[in-house]
Amino acid sequence: MGFYSLSSSLILLVFLLFISDSESVRTLKKLAVRRGGSLSVPCFYDKQYKLNHKYWCKGYYWSSCGIVAYTDQSTKTTSVTDHPTQNMFTVELNSLQDSDSGYYWCAVEIGGFGTPDDGNYVDLMVSADPAVRVENSSVSGQEGGSVSVQCFYSAGYKNKLKKWCRFTDWSCYPNSAVNISDDGKGSFRVEMSGLQKSDAGWYWFSAGDVGVTVHLTITNTSEAEISTSDATPLLNGTTLAFFIILGLFLLLVVGLVIWTLQRHMLATKRRSNRGPADVLYSNIVFRGKSQTQPDQLIYFLLAQEDHDDKVIYNAVKCHQ
Incomplete structure (x- = not known):
């Protein structure tokens, strides 16, 4: 019995070293993106990790994944930004190629001997014809208004379950404020109405077990109206003043040139009319x-x- 318990403990330890599926760090398990495109990956963590360093690493095994970038660092195609007030960090991936496909990890550095870091994996699939995609990965709407998100899926996912979900509470819609329509031919449309400030944040669309992320921004109606009404007159007034000053300057230059020419012609005439003696x-x-x-x-x-x-x-x- 003692030997069996020891063996079980060793197996569990090895398993934990190679697999990390933490509930303290969460993200979407499978993400798809078109070749050459970009993708934002939101990684959520418990509030206890607010001050810890975060990083993004690549590798099939958690224990041997190679760090790609730390928080507030960036490479040619990857940047990681922490948002402590939202208990999340985002990974921006750009110009993705087929070779970028594979397993990645949203990771939190714990530190200390014998204390492994915490993290969760995401399977990234880059292809010319991804299983799912969205027309715009970042959309914006006004408070009280509505917004639409156009999603697409490949033929192989026609009969798969489609979802529109939110990362904050990991809940999926539809409800009274969200209308979802699927044409059955590869197009999936999401309509959100009666928008509120609290609706801002990260969402995902998925077909089967493959998803793609969407970020929603909500602007205040009064602020949008003020900025729209004030921006145009300011721009027109500035442009008008510029052209008035430019016109006055050109008139001054032309007047100066004419006066100089007249003075020169008058002096020439005087010299030609003057006799040999004074x-x-x-x-x-x-x-x-x-x-x-x-x-x-x-x-x-x-x-x-x-x-x-x-x-x-x-x-x-x-x-x-």
Whole structure:
């Protein structure tokens, strides 16, 4: 009996080293994505892990998975962001290829000798024709309004059970606020009406056991109206002011150019009309002697041109 108990304990220990299916860390078990596409993986954890480091690792066995990225670290295709207030961290995967398919782990670093880290696995399948996909993995709606999510599934999943579920409470719909329709030909539509702030968060659509994630954002109606009404006048006013200033500047430049050209042409005209000398003599009048006036004056009427084209006349008299 003692040997049997010891053997059982060893087997259990080995099993725990290779398999971790924790309820303290949860995510969707199977996710599908189109080749070359992107995917967001939400990983939820108990509040006791708020301060622990989180990471994303790849490998079939939990004990030997290779760490891809820690929280707040990123690689060419992977980034991990922690959201302690929501007790979750998200893994963003980009430009996925077939070689990226495989088992991954949402993991929390526990630390301490003999204390294994905590984590849960997700089976990621990348293909040209994924089992399920969504038109938009991130959608937004206004509070009190409605939003629709268009989902698709491959022919092989036509008869599989379809679900629209929420990660927060792991509950699946429909209910009075959610309308689901399946055309039976590969298209699955989700309509959510009467949206509230509390409806924001992570959801998933699944066909059979394969799913894809969707993030829903809810905006406040009054905030959306204010931002829409204020943004356009501000943009138009700024644009109008810019064009007015630009127009005034162009008018100033054109006026300055015209004034400079006129000054240049006037100066050229003055130089061309100017004689060889600065002083011109004209209207020289000689008056001889007479019986009544023996000493007649000789008047010289001089005309002098200055540099401003102003003519100054001077009379010079001489006795004869």
